[in-house]
Amino acid sequence: MNRVHANMKLSDLVESNFELISVIQRLEIPYGFKEKTIERVCNENGIDVNFFLHLAQWFNDRHYSPEEHLIKHSPLWLIVYLRNTHHCYLTYQIPRIEKEITLLEENKDLSDQTVKLLIKFFREYINEFTAHISEEEVRTFPYTIDLIDTLNDKMSLDEFHAKYQGYTIDSYLEGHSDLDEKVNDLRNLLLKHIPPIVGNCHFSNLLLELFRLGKDLRDHTVLEENVLIPIVRKKEQELIIKIKNSKK
Amino acid sequence: MLKILIADPSYLVKKGLIDILNQFQEVTQIKVIGTQHGLTELINSFNPNILLINSDFKTCIGISPTITITIYHSEKSENNKNSISILDSKVDIIEVLTPFVKAFTKEKEVETESEDLTPREKLILKNVTLGLTNKEIANKLHISTHTVISHRKNITRKLNIKSVSGLTVYAILNDIIKMEDVS
Numbered sequence: 001m002n003r004v005h006a007n008m009k010l011s012d013l014v015e016s017n018f019e020l021i022s023v024i025q026r027l028e029i030p031y032g033f034k035e036k037t038i039e040r041v042c043n044e045n046g047i048d049v050n051f052f053l054h055l056a057q058w059f060n061d062r063h064y065s066p067e068e069h070l071i072k073h074s075p076l077w078l079i080v081y082l083r084n085t086h087h088c089y090l091t092y093q094i095p096r097i098e099k100e101i102t103l104l105e106e107n108k109d110l111s112d113q114t115v116k117l118l119i120k121f122f123r124e125y126i127n128e129f130t131a132h133i134s135e136e137e138v139r140t141f142p143y144t145i146d147l148i149d150t151l152n153d154k155m156s157l158d159e160f161h162a163k164y165q166g167y168t169i170d171s172y173l174e175g176h177s178d179l180d181e182k183v184n185d186l187r188n189l190l191l192k193h194i195p196p197i198v199g200n201c202h203f204s205n206l207l208l209e210l211f212r213l214g215k216d217l218r219d220h221t222v223l224e225e226n227v228l229i230p231i232v233r234k235k236e237q238e239l240i241i242k243i244k245n246s247k248k
Numbered sequence: 249m250l251k252i253l254i255a256d257p258s259y260l261v262k263k264g265l266i267d268i269l270n271q272f273q274e275v276t277q278i279k280v281i282g283t284q285h286g287l288t289e290l291i292n293s294f295n296p297n298i299l300l301i302n303s304d305f306k307t308c309i310g311i312s313p314t315i316t317i318t319i320y321h322s323e324k325s326e327n328n329k330n331s332i333s334i335l336d337s338k339v340d341i342i343e344v345l346t347p348f349v350k351a352f353t354k355e356k357e358v359e360t361e362s363e364d365l366t367p368r369e370k371l372i373l374k375n376v377t378l379g380l381t382n383k384e385i386a387n388k389l390h391i392s393t394h395t396v397i398s399h400r401k402n403i404t405r406k407l408n409i410k411s412v413s414g415l416t417v418y419a420i421l422n423d424i425i426k427m428e429d430v431s
Contacts, residue, residue, distance in 0.1 A: 113420075113427065114421060117417050117420055117421070117427075118417065121413055121414065121417050124413060125413075181410050181411055182411050182413065182414060184408075184410070185409045185410055185411050185413075185414030186414065188407070188408040188409055188414075189409065189414060189417055189418060189421075192407075192408065193407070193409075193418055193421060193422070194421060
């Protein structure tokens with residue numbers, strides 16, 4: 001994989017690794033790139049070029065560009081990215097997989113009971129998933145944004161304390177579960193443990209989608225736990241120092 | 249467990265050898281060192297099964313692991329089975345390495361056990377899916393909690409399913425429990 005740089009055409013980047021289409025969507029970059037470079041597209045859309053480059057490099061090669069590079073940037077871009085990821089999961093990917101599982105009912109190789117079990121399993125997962133994401137949307141992300149506003153004097157300390165009452169990013173981490181676990185379990189159930197299915201496009205496609213979602217959720221957890229949390233912890237420390245100084 | 253140490257100053261040689269060694273599934277760990285400085289200590293602490301060592305380094309080593317293969321940065325001075333040269337083709341190098349690496353395969357095969365659940369594991373699985381905690385299962389079956397945990401680890405490893413709800417689906421599909429048993 002080539003090194004990603006600012007003067008590279010965005011269309012060439014996507015051609016070299018089509019997985020980066022997710023990044024385009026999640027950072028709200030409009031398609032229709034023409035011959036524009038990464039730098040130009042980022043500037044036109046108010047995106048931090050270095051953040052984009054580090055993220056794209058991270059997607060391409062974890063050894064070359066570990067999460068530490070992403071920590072240097074403002075968490076606000078990461079939050080845009082994570083929010084759009086959630087949006088895609090909830091409105092598109094998860095409902096699509098749910099539909100694919102219900103379509104298994106038409107498969108003669110599978111008993112009704114098996115399909116029912118799989119649907120029940122996935123619907124329970126959707127509930128957990130929605131709760132997990134809503135905690136982040138309702139609490140963790142606004143907390144992070146307000147924390148930065150407080151550091152920049154855009155929000156008063158009193159208002160911040162009243163709103164969050166002792167909430168810290170570590171309390172979020174305590175309840176943070178692996179969202180990919182059950183997706184991988186479902187995948188392995190289908191792959192290894194249900195009655196054999198032969199030459200079925202729909203079934204194979206369901207497996208492909210589960211593999212992709214599982215991998216993407218793993219990445220998502222890494223970005224939250226290894227990038228967002230360390231940044232917010234650092235900002236929390238800065239706030240403590242700010243409070244100490246203001247009392248002097 | 250097959251541990252390999254590469255001692256050679258050349259980045260390209262190390263990189264190339266790692267690439268080749270990674271193609272053997274028997275190899276579990278590879279370490280590299282670029283100088284003789286600290287080499288003896290590393291051999292003692294890492295305790296490699298195979299040492300790939302630059303021909304210029306060789307004379308200074310008093311101790312050696314079970315197998316030593318010499319790396320020549322020129323043509324091989326002798327044509328023996330324990331040496332490779334940077335002029336060798338990939339196939340040549342693999343031919344030299346293969347017998348040494350494969351010697352470790354036999355032991356590995358003995359370790360591989362059946363992937364089917366044992367009757368004991370099925371019993372544990374049944375209780376897990378019924379919602380019992382590790383402690384409750386331990387009391388019920390008169391075994392230690394530690395044993396229950398160890399069984400659970402084996403079940404998860406064999407089935408590749410981690411969550412209790414995933415295990416429940418498996419258990420119903422395989423008639424270990426009935427649908428009605430789980431509320």
